[in-house]
Every structure is written in structure tokens, then in C-alpha cells.
Amino acid sequence: MLDKTTKSAKFHVYYKQWITVYKEGAIRDVTMAKYIMSHQWLIKLVPDLTLNNLTRISYQQLLNNYAEEHERQTTMDFHHQLKGAILDAVDEGLVERDPTRKAIIKGKQPRPKKPKYLNQFELRTMLSNLSLSQEINWDWFILLIAKTGMRFSEALALTPKDFDFPHQMLSVSKTWNYKGNGGFSPTKNHSSVRKIQLDWQTVIQFSELVKELPEDDPIFIKTTDKIYNSTINNILARVCEKSEVPVISIHGLRHTHASLLLFAGVSIASVARRLGHASMTTTQKTYLHIIQELENKDVDIVMRSLSGLS
Structure with a gap:
């Protein structure tokens, strides 16, 4: 053509x-x-x-x-x-010279950035205000993303079969095509296929929640439902406002999860694997500000250690 x-x-x-x-x-x-x-x-x-x-x-x-x-x-x-x-x-000779050479990129003044993540106290406060009923609801969805750092589409695709309760593991092997016509889709990349370790409390909670549900069906949505990211973001926003913490998005919960792990001293490699990043470079770029803050703390520790040698 x-x-x-x-x-x-x-x-x-x-x-x-x-x-x-x-x-x-x-x-x-x-x-x-x-x-x-x-x-x-x-x-x-x-x-x-x-x-x-x-x-x-x-x-x-x-x-x-x-x-x-x-x-x-x-x-x-x-x-x-x-x-x-x-x-x-x-x-192909259709354009004589490269017109993109030395192009100058301009743009409007960026809007004030919303907070991308919560600190540990804010997260605990927000989670304490979730309405965690005896049946699966969107508040459970919010809790699970906060505990695992999964992507929105990955969490939507979860089925009871993905939980390995005896080993406290959660398998991420697919996504839900919520932007299209629904149905299961491949993960973002090969590295996104992973197993996430769960804490014992989450294991106990979800083992009760999913035990009567169809093994291969999504636990959070019906296959005929049309779900929008904005709908769940609005639910999370109301919980944040009720908790009097900064309003973040569902993706902000993923940032919160990663940030808390990094501040706790978890290695970049482990965080990258848990998030399903294609490489540690992605993790380093995304959380550069946190890594720099941690490096400053490391310098203080090194200096204190060396000063005690004299």
C-alpha cells in the first residue's frame, strides 16, 4: 500500500x-x-x-x-x-530531508502533581476505613492491591484458582481487557508473569472469601460487566477523603506498595520482581526519588560507622 x-x-x-x-x-x-x-x-x-x-x-x-x-x-x-x-x-524518497531533526519540544505548564503514594501511617489509616464485608467487594480489591502492588488489570483477572493458600502465594499470569470487550488477556510483558508472596492475614481472609466461588471465573467482576478504572478510583477517593489522607489512584496504591518496601530495606531486585517490571532499570527510574533518599540515609550510616573507628 x-x-x-x-x-x-x-x-x-x-x-x-x-x-x-x-x-x-x-x-x-x-x-x-x-x-x-x-x-x-x-x-x-x-x-x-x-x-x-x-x-x-x-x-x-x-x-x-x-x-x-x-x-x-x-x-x-x-x-x-x-x-x-x-x-x-x-x-522512501517521499520526503527530501528529515524534518524532525533538531525539533524543539514545547508544552503547557504541567498541572500540579497529585500525590503518587501514601506513607505507612496514611496507608494504615486508609485501610482501617475500608468496608470489608463477608463477601467480595471493591474494598477488598483495594486492600489486595495495597498488599500486593498488582496492576489494576492484573487484579481484575484474578480467579480463585490463582490463590495457593497452603504456600501463601498468588499467581499473576493474565490481565482483564477492561478497556476493550472484556475477557482474559496476556500480561504486560513476560516478567509480569510471577508469583507474589502473601501475608498470613490476607491468606486467611481470601481463603474464606473465595471458597464458594467458581474456580476459573474472575472474583471481583462478572464476565458480562463493563468496568472502568475511574469507577474504582472514585471509590478509593471517597475512602481517602473519609480517612483524611491524600487522595491517590488505584495505580497510586501500587506506588505506595513499592515505596513502603523500599523504605523497609527490600532490595530493588526483589521489588522489581514483585511488581513484574521488565527490568530493575524500570524500578530505578520510577522510584529514583526514594532511592536517592535511602542513599542519603546510607551515607549517614557509613559516616557514623567510620567515625567510631578512630
């Missing part, structure tokens, strides 16, 4: 074809949705821009226009998604 494209073709048409040929079926649905969104922005911002008019100036103007409504990081992501297609167009 792409070999029939001419220099006079509209950029957004070429980009749509490029997505279809190179990305469709090769990337996860959630990533594909981002490319499709970028295509929609091209139609909105440069509906008449042709490949032969794609210069450094026209491309920079496109980025500038996009940046008027987006923060810098979002503009950077938009730039990276377009760049792959543009470089291929350069290779």
Missing part, C-alpha cells in the same frame, strides 16, 4: 497507512490507541499538509500547535510516534 504513495499525498493519509502496515497487530491495543489518537490530531491540525511540504518549519509548527493544548511530555510522545513514520518516508 505504501509503495503507491506519492510526494503529493497528505501526511495524515500516509501516517494512517504506515500505522496499518507497521503497527497493526504488532503492538498492544492500548499502544495502538495512542497512534490512532496521534492520527486524529494530524487530521485536526494539518488536514492539508502534504509530504512534499513536510519541512523542518512546517513540522515544528505542527509540534507548536499540538503543544498549545498538551504538556511537554505528551508533546514528546506525539513527536516520537510521528518520527518513525517520517523517517520511513525519508528513506
Whole structure:
């Protein structure tokens, strides 16, 4: 399809074809949705821009226009998604020179950042205000993510069969496609398939909760239900407000879990495995501020130890 494209073709048409040929079926649905969104922005911002008019100036103007409504990081992501297609167009002789070279990324002033995680006291306070009934509800869902650090889609996919109560283990081997039409889906990456050690209290609680439930069905949702991340975030927000602690998201519970482990002295390697990160580098980048704080404490310990040698 792409070999029939001419220099006079509209950029957004070429980009749509490029997505279809190179990305469709090769990337996860959630990533594909981002490319499709970028295509929609091209139609909105440069509906008449042709490949032969794609210069450094026209491309920079496109980025500038996009940046008027987006923060810098979002503009950077938009730039990276377009760049792959543009470089291929350069290779095919449809665009004379790389217009993305030396592109300047701008963006709106970032909004004030919401707290990403709770400290240990705040978490305990929030958990004490959960309504943990005799049957599975969303408060149990919140508790389990706080105790395991699972991703939202991983927790939705849990079935009674995933619990190994005698060994206090929880198997994570799938996700729930809540953004699509439901059903089980693969995990984010190979490293996301893992076993998470559970504390004895959680084992006792969930062994009672799931003992009468169908072994292979999700424990938190019915397979016909449509569930939204925002719905559970709103439930968590109400619990946080009731507890008078900072309002965080369900994903913030995952950050809270990891942060508490790091502050407790658990190694980065162990935290990475528990979270299902593809590499320790991901963990280090995500929790750099905590790691730096811990290193400062280590320096104090080292200095105190050395001063006692004289």
C-alpha cells in the first residue's frame, strides 16, 4: 500500500497507512490507541499538509500547535510516534530531508502533581476505613492491591484458582481487557508473569472469601460487566477523603506498595520482581526519588560507622 504513495499525498493519509502496515497487530491495543489518537490530531491540525511540504518549519509548527493544548511530555510522545513514520518516508524518497531533526519540544505548564503514594501511617489509616464485608467487594480489591502492588488489570483477572493458600502465594499470569470487550488477556510483558508472596492475614481472609466461588471465573467482576478504572478510583477517593489522607489512584496504591518496601530495606531486585517490571532499570527510574533518599540515609550510616573507628 505504501509503495503507491506519492510526494503529493497528505501526511495524515500516509501516517494512517504506515500505522496499518507497521503497527497493526504488532503492538498492544492500548499502544495502538495512542497512534490512532496521534492520527486524529494530524487530521485536526494539518488536514492539508502534504509530504512534499513536510519541512523542518512546517513540522515544528505542527509540534507548536499540538503543544498549545498538551504538556511537554505528551508533546514528546506525539513527536516520537510521528518520527518513525517520517523517517520511513525519508528513506522512501517521499520526503527530501528529515524534518524532525533538531525539533524543539514545547508544552503547557504541567498541572500540579497529585500525590503518587501514601506513607505507612496514611496507608494504615486508609485501610482501617475500608468496608470489608463477608463477601467480595471493591474494598477488598483495594486492600489486595495495597498488599500486593498488582496492576489494576492484573487484579481484575484474578480467579480463585490463582490463590495457593497452603504456600501463601498468588499467581499473576493474565490481565482483564477492561478497556476493550472484556475477557482474559496476556500480561504486560513476560516478567509480569510471577508469583507474589502473601501475608498470613490476607491468606486467611481470601481463603474464606473465595471458597464458594467458581474456580476459573474472575472474583471481583462478572464476565458480562463493563468496568472502568475511574469507577474504582472514585471509590478509593471517597475512602481517602473519609480517612483524611491524600487522595491517590488505584495505580497510586501500587506506588505506595513499592515505596513502603523500599523504605523497609527490600532490595530493588526483589521489588522489581514483585511488581513484574521488565527490568530493575524500570524500578530505578520510577522510584529514583526514594532511592536517592535511602542513599542519603546510607551515607549517614557509613559516616557514623567510620567515625567510631578512630
